[in-house]
Amino acid sequence: MGQSITVTVNGEKKTAEVEPRLLLVHFLREKLRLTGTHIGCDTTHCGACTVLVDGTPVKSCTMLAVQADGQQVTTVEALAASGTLHPVQAAFKQEHGLQCGFCTPGMMLTGVALLQEKPDPTDDEIRWALSGNICRCTGYMNIVKAVKSAAAQMKASAAVPEAATASARS
Amino acid sequence: MLPAPFEYHAPRTTEETLELLDQLGDEGKVLAGGQSLIPLLKLRFASPAHLVDINKIKDLDFLEERDGTLRIGPLVRHKAAERSSLLASRYHVMADAAPQIADPIIRNRGTIAGSVVHADPSGDWGTVLLALDADLVLRSKSGSRTVKARDFFSGPFSTTIQPTEILSEIRIPAAKPQSGGAYLKLERKVGDFATVAVAVHLQMDDGKVRSAGIGLTAVGPQNLKAERAEAALRGARLDDATIKQAAALAAEAAEPKEDHRGSVEYKRNVVRVFTERGLKRAYERARGGG
Secondary structure, three states: OOEEEEEEEOOEEEEEEEOOOOEHHHHHHHHOOOOOOOOOOOOOOOOOOEEEEOOEEEEHHHOEHHHHOOOEEEOHHHOOOOOOOOHHHHHHHHOOOOOOOOOHHHHHHHHHHHHHHOOOOOHHHHHHHHHHOOOOOOOHHHHHHHHHHHHHHHHHHHHHHHHHHHHHHO | OOOOOOEEEOOOOHHHHHHHHHHHHHHEEEEOOOOOHHHHHHOOOOOOOEEEEOOOOHHHOOEEEEOOEEEEOOOOEHHHHHHOHHHHHHOHHHHHHHHHOOOHHHHOOOEHHHHHHHOOOOOOHHHHHHHOOOEEEEEEOOEEEEEEHHHHEEEOOEEOOOOOOEEEEEEEEOOOOOEEEEEEEEOOOOOOOOOEEEEEEEEEEOOEEEEEEEEEEOOOOOOEEOHHHHHHHOOOEOOHHHHHHHHHHHHHHOOOOOEOOEOHHHHHHHHHHHHHHHHHHHHHHHOOOO
């Protein structure tokens, strides 16, 4: 029954024997003990289980682990891998972008993917991008604020080395 | 929730896929985006013995105009349609529909062809294809056949595709000048199925309608084509009286059921209003506006 898969999870190659019916979210939580990825609704509605597959947000309760064979999966655990919070995490903390925190991993990963594609999103673009992630506490105002603030933060820190190079050149 | 056990196959070529489907017959099921199928497996509404995952076959992901036809491959995801500048500029009804499907994360993975084959009466793409008078190419090991979208749907979640076939290509006549379209959808919230949606496609010819396509979502046992409304528009000038008449005929074609999203009268009225608005918007676009 088992099928061997190799998935690069948060930069590390993981090989495992899995049943084809095993969902990606269960592979992450139960086989790899990466419990930062939450299971909310189990019916593809809520987005709590969002992870990045080759950089794209995917609901990991609606993908089979065998389908991730050969692909790159990023979970919330990767965001602060260096020991310091990712700007999106820092912004969620700063702006109170979470109440109970259950939806937060999915919200943050969707936010990270959005900012990679659109470093300077409008409020509408943030709301649009996050519309597949549901916050049961309805804390949306601060979630949008957090993503916006992370964008500003990331832009500012990206601007520093650029300015330094520019002045070095002149 | 876990699906029932199944055997998993991930063929690398279309030929390999068709060979597998031929051997498996009723036992095999094609997995593309999985955004409808995997929930069905988890709820155990479906429990195929074999899943044939086509995601590794890269040449199934094409969205292009060639030889007077827009061709859409089985692995084109909703997101690709949402971001396609070709669709935005020339296939308005598709460009309108794409961003209204499910939610952004589901659109990253779900496919147009998968949605069409799933044939949910509340699904959006089937309706769009009915309005555009699309052809569906169904391919099996023993050959391929082409079916009109209007002959494809046969009931709720039912189509004329055989278990040994894949929907290998969706073909839409290339958009000509003076054509325009629109897709209007009423949903209670992002990610909900449509309460009602209407797809409109118009081909104008010097102020007169050469052909019109009108599709209806979520108001019948399958996506519906409002053929009497289409016929009433053919050859007519699009004045207010013609638009009103076509909208009334579209509302008559609807066969809604009362549910928590609305009553029969309400849904029928939304069909009427959306057909009017859709025709006006499509006309505007056919004339180069909006």
